[in-house]
Structure formats: C-alpha cells, structure tokens
Amino acid sequence: MMNAPLTMPLLKIDNLRTYFYARSKQSFVRAVDGVSLEVGQRETVGVVGESGSGKSIAAMSVMGLIGPGPGVIGGSIHFASSRVQKNLLEGLDSFVKIEQENGRVMAVSKDEPGWQKASERLMSGLRGREIAMIFQNPRASLNPYITVGEQITEAVRLHTAHKSNKEARERAIHWLERVKIDSPRLRFDSYPSAMSGGMCQRAMIAMALSSEPSLLIADEPTTGLDATIQSKIVDLMEELKSETGISTLLISHDISVISRLADRVAVMYGGAVVEYGPARRVLDIGATIKHPYTAALLASVPSEQKIRDKAHLQTIEGDVLDTINVPAGCRFYARCNQITPEIYEKCASLHPELVEVAPGHQMRCWRYAVKA
Amino acid sequence: MSKTILEVKQLSKHFRRPRSLFSAFNRRSDTIPAVDNVSFYLRENETMGLVGESGCGKTTVARTVLRLTRPTSGSIIFDGRDITHLSDSELRPIRQDMQLIFQDLDASLNPKMCVQDILKEAVSVYENLSDAEAIVKSRMLLDQVNLKYSKLSSYPSELSGGEKRRVGIARALAVGAKMIVADEPTSALDVSIQAQVVNLLRDLQSQLGLSYLFISHDLQVVELMSHKVAVMYLGRIVEMGLTGRISGAARHPYTYILWSSLVEKQNREATQSGKIDRRAAWGVFDFERPSSGCRFAPRCPVYEQRGRPAACTDPENEPQLRDVGGGHQVACHFPLGS
Numbered sequence: 009m010m011n012a013p014l015t016m017p018l019l020k021i022d023n024l025r026t027y028f029y030a031r032s033k034q035s036f037v038r039a040v041d042g043v044s045l046e047v048g049q050r051e052t053v054g055v056v057g058e059s060g061s062g063k064s065i066a067a068m069s070v071m072g073l074i075g076p077g078p079g080v081i082g083g084s085i086h087f088a089s090s091r092v093q094k095n096l097l098e099g100l101d102s103f104v105k106i107e108q109e110n111g112r113v114m115a116v117s118k119d120e121p122g123w124q125k126a127s128e129r130l131m132s133g134l135r136g137r138e139i140a141m142i143f144q145n146p147r148a149s150l151n152p153y154i155t156v157g158e159q160i161t162e163a164v165r166l167h168t169a170h171k172s173n174k175e176a177r178e179r180a181i182h183w184l185e186r187v188k189i190d191s192p193r194l195r196f197d198s199y200p201s202a203m204s205g206g207m208c209q210r211a212m213i214a215m216a217l218s219s220e221p222s223l224l225i226a227d228e229p230t231t232g233l234d235a236t237i238q239s240k241i242v243d244l245m246e247e248l249k250s251e252t253g254i255s256t257l258l259i260s261h262d263i264s265v266i267s268r269l270a271d272r273v274a275v276m277y278g279g280a281v282v283e284y285g286p287a288r289r290v291l292d293i294g295a296t297i298k299h300p301y302t303a304a305l306l307a308s309v310p311s312e313q314k315i316r317d318k319a320h321l322q323t324i325e326g327d328v329l330d331t332i333n334v335p336a337g338c339r340f341y342a343r344c345n346q347i348t349p350e351i352y353e354k355c356a357s358l359h360p361e362l363v364e365v366a367p368g369h370q371m372r373c374w375r376y377a378v379k380a
Numbered sequence: 381m382s383k384t385i386l387e388v389k390q391l392s393k394h395f396r397r398p399r400s401l402f403s404a405f406n407r408r409s410d411t412i413p414a415v416d417n418v419s420f421y422l423r424e425n426e427t428m429g430l431v432g433e434s435g436c437g438k439t440t441v442a443r444t445v446l447r448l449t450r451p452t453s454g455s456i457i458f459d460g461r462d463i464t465h466l467s468d469s470e471l472r473p474i475r476q477d478m479q480l481i482f483q484d485l486d487a488s489l490n491p492k493m494c495v496q497d498i499l500k501e502a503v504s505v506y507e508n509l510s511d512a513e514a515i516v517k518s519r520m521l522l523d524q525v526n527l528k529y530s531k532l533s534s535y536p537s538e539l540s541g542g543e544k545r546r547v548g549i550a551r552a553l554a555v556g557a558k559m560i561v562a563d564e565p566t567s568a569l570d571v572s573i574q575a576q577v578v579n580l581l582r583d584l585q586s587q588l589g590l591s592y593l594f595i596s597h598d599l600q601v602v603e604l605m606s607h608k609v610a611v612m613y614l615g616r617i618v619e620m621g622l623t624g625r626i627s628g629a630a631r632h633p634y635t636y637i638l639w640s641s642l643v644e645k646q647n648r649e650a651t652q653s654g655k656i657d658r659r660a661a662w663g664v665f666d667f668e669r670p671s672s673g674c675r676f677a678p679r680c681p682v683y684e685q686r687g688r689p690a691a692c693t694d695p696e697n698e699p700q701l702r703d704v705g706g707g708h709q710v711a712c713h714f715p716l717g718s
Contacts, residue, residue, distance in 0.1 A: 058570040059541065205434070230643075232568075234433040234597050239641040261570050264644035308575040309644075310600040315627075318604065320582075321575035 041279035054270030072131035140216035146208035157196030167219030206237035278329030285369030391454035429606030502554035542573035621708035
C-alpha cells in the first residue's frame with residue numbers, strides 16, 4: 009500500500025489560508041491563516057488548540073469540504089501517496105477575484121460553480137479512498153435510515169475492488185470485527201439509533217478504514233463520549249495505528265488523547281500554528297523551551313497535583329482571538345503573560361515567524377526569535 | 381458541623397414506556413427504572429459530585445431533586461422541609477433557594493433575548509423591580525461572574541461558550557439560591573475555559589456559602605470540585621464517600637475501572653511501567669435487560685475472577701450500600717481490597 013519513498017511526506021500543507029468573506033462586515037474571517045504542516049508516512053500528527061483556532065477548518069480544507077460560498081483558499085496542499093500525487097488546491101485561485109483599495113478588500117467575486125467543479129475534480133478518487141475522515145459526532149454522521157452494515161458496504165463497494173455485494177458485505181463484517189464491535193454479524197443489521205455513541209464511533213472508524221486510505225483525518229474522535237468509552241476508542245486507534253501503519257491527522261482539544269497517540273504535535277492559535285514539534289517535547293509541561301500559549305494550555309488542565317491540593321486552575325485570561333480584525337502583532341499578545349520589556353514592541357507590532365528552536369521543533373514567538 | 385440542606389431518601393423515578401400495539405409481543409418491561417432507591421445528603425457549603433456514564437440517571441436525579449419531575453417513590457427534604465409532595469404553587473417560593481445550571485448552553489438561553497433581558501427576567505421573578513433597579517442588580521450579578529457590563533446588550537449568539545456559561549450561572553444566582561444543581565457545567569468547553577468556570581464556581585461557593593450538586597462525567601473536574609462523590613451505575617449509587625477515598629481507594633470495581641480509564645492516568649502509568657492496564661477493556665452493556673442481582677455483574681472483572689459466584693446474580697440479594705468505615709459506602713458483595 010505504501011511504497012512511495014519514505015522521505016517524501018504523505019501530506020504537505022504549505023501556507024494554507026482559508027478565509028471566509030463576511031459581506032456585512034466587508035472583511036475576511038481568517039479562520040486558517042498561514043498553516044504549514046507535514047504528515048509523514050506512518051506518522052500521527054496531532055493538532056491541539058481552543059475552539060475557534062481553526063483546527064477543523066484546516067482539516068476540512070484538506071478534505072475539500074469547504075463549501076463554495078464566498079471565501080478564499082490559498083496556499084498548497086500536496087498529497088503524495090503511492091497512487092496519487094497532486095496539489096489539492098491546484099488552480100482554485102483563478103476562480104476568485106479580489107478588488108482591493110489601499111490594502112483594504114472592497115469586493116470579492118467568485119465563480120462559485122466553476123470553483124466547486126474544479127474542487128470536486130481535484131478531490132474525486134481521493135476523498136474517502138485516499139483520505140478518509142472521522143467526525144466529532146458519530147451519530148450525526150451516520151445515516152439514521154440505513155443499517156450500519158449497509159453504510160460500510162456502500163463505502164467498500166465505492167472505494168475498493170470488492171464490487172460484488174456479497175464480497176463487499178464480507179469485507180464490511182471484517183472491518184466491524186477489526187474495530188472490535190461485539191457480534192459483528194448481528195450488528196451489521198443494526199440502525200445507528202440502536203447503537204451506543206462508542207459503537208457508532210467504532211462503526212465510523214470501520215467505514216473510514218474500509219477503503220484502506222493512506223491518510224486518516226480524525227476530527228475530535230473522542231469528544232462527547234464517556235470516559236470509559238473514550239479510553240477504549242483511544243486504545244482502538246492506537247492498535248489500528250500499529251497494525252495498519254496508517255498516517256493520521258488527529259485533531260482534538262483533549263491534550264491527553266493527543267499525547268497518547270501523536271508522534272508530532274502542532275499547537276494552533278487564532279488560525280496559525282504557534283508551536284510544532286515532537287509530541288514529547290511540545291506537551292512536556294516541565295520543558296524550558298515552550299510557547300507561552302502551549303504553557304498556558306497545559307497549565308489549565310486539572311493535573312493530579314492540583315486536584316490533590318484543590319488548587320486554583322490556571323486560566324488563560326481574555327478572549328479567543330477575533331479572526332476578523334486580526335492584530336498586527338503576535339496573535340497571542342493580548343493574553344500572553346510572558347512578554348518581557350525587551351521584546352514588548354515587537355510583540356505588539358510584528359507577527360513572529362515560525363523559527364526552529366531545536367531540530368524539528370518550531371516556535372512562533374519573539375522570545376525565541378530573539379535568541380535564535 | 382454545618383446544617384444539612386438537602387436530604388434524599390430512597391428516591392426512585394421510573395419512567396413508563398409508551399404502550400404500543402405490539403407491546404403484548406414485546407418481552408421488554410413497561411417501566412424503565414432511571415433512578416432506583418437513591419439516598420444521599422448534602423450539607424451547606426459543600427459540593428457533592430455525581431458521576432457515572434451517560435444514561436446512568438445522573439440528570440434524572442437532578443431533575444427529581446429539584447422537583448422538575450415527580451418522584452415515583454422516596455422523599456426529598458430541602459432545608460428541613462419535605463418537598464416530595466408539594467404542589468407547584470407551594471413549590472414556587474422554595475424554587476428561589478434551589479436553582480439549576482443547565483447542561484445545554486444554547487438551549488437554555490433564549491436566542492432572541494439579550495443578556496440584560498435574560499437577567500432582568502430572572503431578578504424580577506420574585507421581586508417587583510423598576511427597570512433601573514433591575515439594571516443595577518444585573519450589573520452586580522455580572523460582577524459576581526466576572527463579565528463585562530458591555531455584554532449586557534449582547535445576544536447569546538455573540539457570546540463565547542464560557543461567557544454563555546457565566547450568564548447561566550448569573551441567572552441561577554439572580555434569585556439568591558442556596559443550593560445549585562450544576563448539570564454538566566463544563567462539558568463542551570475548552571480546557572482553558574473549563575478552568576475559568578471551575579474557578580468561578582469555587583470562588584462563588586466560598587463567597588456565598590453555596591451548596592452544589594455537581595453532575596459531570598468528567599472525573600477530573602468532579603475530583604477538583606467536590607468534597608464527596610457518589611458513583612452511579614444504572615440508576616443506583618454503587619459507591620459514595622469522600623473524594624479522596626473514591627478516587628484513590630475505590631472499593632467498588634466499577635469505580636476503580638471508571639477512574640483507571642482516565643486517558644491521562646493511563647498515559648502516566650504507561651510511561652512508568654511501559655504498558656497500559658487492560659483491565660479497563662471490558663464488554664458492552666445493555667440497559668434494556670438489567671441482569672438479576674448485582675447490575676454490574678455482567679461487566680465486572682471481580683465477578684469473573686471469583687468464578688462467577690452465585691451471590692452476585694441472586695435476584696433476592698442485590699447488593700445494598702453498606703458502610704466500610706469513614707462514611708465510605710459501597711454496594712458490592714466482594715469489595716476490592718477485602
């Protein structure tokens with residue numbers, strides 16, 4: 009399945025910008041603003057951040073699920089599996105015209121049908137087959153009127169060489185078994201309403217994996233599930249990862265889930281990646297080199313020690329970034345508690361770049377940009 | 381010792397399944413015992429955590445305790461008064477003292493009312509206030525929950541999750557509640573915002589002497605908030621005691637599994653010992669057909685280890701809560717560590 013050279017990343021997102029255009033405010037909502045990420049072969053990359061940081065929109069941009077409405081997607085998403093190599097955003101820019109006056113956007117016109125058509129052409133044969141996605145709410149993403157087995161069979165017939173109904177059915181049952189659903193033959197004929205949240209999520213994972221994709225995008229796979237079920241879904245994903253070696257882009261705001269599964273972690277804030285590096289280093293609460301936002305995020309998790317002391321939890325003061333009027337300086341400036349007098353001016357007026365602070369560990373902060 | 385504000389004795393709430401044409405062919409029973417024989421008490425200025433998986437009856441306990449639904453049997457004594465059989469009009473003055481923070485942020489705030497209107501409605505339920513007085517009072521409430529006055533003119537859709545939660549808390553405080561039932565107040569919030577809400581609830585408790593019945597399936601938050609914890613399984617309390625005992629020295633196998641299934645805890649154990657405790661990997665259960673005897677037996681590892689003792693499945697002998705010392709109660713025939 010994976011015989012592309014290992015040096016080539018499976019997914020390379022470069023300077024992705026997904027802006028939505030708010031007509032009433034005549035300005036862009038910069039949901040994703042310059043994200044660069046790589047997912048290597050057999051690698052799990054975790055994306056953490058608060059709600060509204062652009063995690064899900066980044067994932068949906070990769071899947072080509074951003075609707076044709078007013079908005080712009082810029083940058084490039086290179087996907088290179090053994091079967092397909094292409095830029096998933098090739099030529100989409102040409103459908104959008106932006107009229108600017110003194111750097112201010114006055115009007116955005118977009119050939120929406122053309123854009124949609126081009127986007128579909130780019131994604132056809134990829135979505136579901138090469139890149140599969142599991143969503144946050146498993147119950148809402150399954151069709152309530154069709155049995156779970158039939159939905160998986162449909163995916164199998166659509167995306168794999170198992171075209172006959174009987175063969176596809178066996179394949180679907182095989183996958184239900186793989187995701188450890190009890191008595192898969194019986195459950196094949198269950199409707200989603202008859203299954204628990206955890207089982208629905210297992211069925212979703214079965215469906216996503218049934219086409220043997222090269223890349224799995226998991227958007228908050230454990231959110232909203234009970235603690236006992238969460239840990240079982242995480243167990244399952246860990247097992248499938250080691251068995252199939254599938255590359256995963258894992259999005260979650262649950263830091264414990266990310267630290268269990270991810271090899272590398274990107275921390276997102278206000279549409280941009282602020283820290284990116286090996287999971288062990290990024291999520292180590294005691295590490296000395298740390299982005300102020302990551303540090304604050306880790307500190308707000310109720311840890312064992314804090315529970316014992318009944319201590320106050322550390323919070324991040326202020327609100328999540330307004331993605332319409334993005335400030336000129338660092339996006340975390342208004343909430344940051346580690347600004348020193350030497351870098352104060354830069355923080356307020358200049359957006360820091362991602363700089364390498366250690367091999368493979370990047371940081372978007374003036375504290376480290378100065379030292380480097 | 382402070383006063384007991386809420387005492388619940390052998391509370392049960394059974395829901396009736398609607399009868400259909402085919403009921404006669406169905407072997408399912410007609411009633412669903414959502415809450416079965418639950419007893420506990422809550423003191424003033426104390427927080428009691430109620431944990432369990434979804435569907436175990438936590439929210440039904442909350443709603444029944446507040447008399448939003450009528451209990452099937454048992455009694456509820458609030459502030460020294462039996463409120464089990466009070467009529468709606470008799471309950472009305474008592475509702476001032478007990479309030480609920482709802483689970484669903486968006487469903488509990490009217491999208492067409494701005495924060496000012498929402499709070500004004502709440503403060504003027506029991507008092508006849510002029511507009512000016514209502515605004516003064518609303519501002520005081522916003523101060524208490526650390527919201528800016530500028531938010532008074534915002535509509536719920538313009539507020540973030542944490543802000544909506546604060547408005548919900550302010551509304552509960554508006555009538556001067558003594559006891560607040562918080563139903564999943566931190567679910568669906570980011571960790572940083574969850575931390576703000578937890579801090580706020582704890583600050584309010586120490587300032588105003590509130591009592592909380594704190595319902596959540598997030599064990600870490602419950603541990604942080606609560607003085608004591610009750611663990612529910614399929615409508616029953618299976619273990620109850622001081623928070624430290626429940627999280628650190630659980631006697632009921634279910635509690636043990638619940639706490640050991642915390643992903644973070646597993647991570648730490650994995651880094652310490654190199655592998656993960658797989659005792660947490662267990663079968664699926666069925667609400668439709670509760671087993672006879674101990675409800676937890678079909679999923680219980682102790683039941684398997686002990687070679688399926690007959691006591692556990694004896695329908696006459698369902699384990700009852702009994703004291704194992706220090707106010708720690710367990711409903712299990714073979715508690716751990718004995």
